[in-house]
Amino acid sequence: MLFRKTILALALTGAAIPAAFANSGSAWVGGELGFEAHAVQSTKSRADIQKEYQAFRKNPVSADGGTLAGGEVGYIPPQHSYAFQDGKLIHTDRIAHNTPKPSLAMTDAERELFRVQYFN
Numbered sequence: 001m002l003f004r005k006t007i008l009a010l011a012l013t014g015a016a017i018p019a020a021f022a023n024s025g026s027a028w029v030g031g032e033l034g035f036e037a038h039a040v041q042s043t044k045s046r047a048d049i050q051k052e053y054q055a056f057r058k059n060p061v062s063a064d065g066g067t068l069a070g071g072e073v074g075y076i077p078p079q080h081s082y083a084f085q086d087g088k089l090i091h092t093d094r095i096a097h098n099t100p101k102p103s104l105a106m107t108d109a110e111r112e113l114f115r116v117q118y119f120n
Contacts, residue, residue, distance in 0.1 A: 064077075065078035065094060066078050078094075080095055
């Protein structure tokens, strides 16, 4: 009797396993739903693209000033740097230092917009 119950339990478990994993990975099989890839004509020639690539390989700096190092390091963001010249602390980096400080104060209209947008 114990043998029959064990066989029955294994059979039911074996039948349930495919149903348990039915959705795992199925979204990736056909790619993202609703997305279609289309060929886009470029105005650059293959030689132009290869020249840009070789120039980037020599100096791997992105548009925001960060460096693409590769490997485990990956991306190194731009850092502020300072130096003392003539007894004064000066900025030696190329990052803009005139950006306004972020403000946590919200007007009533902004607060209402936030409330309507996220809580309704």
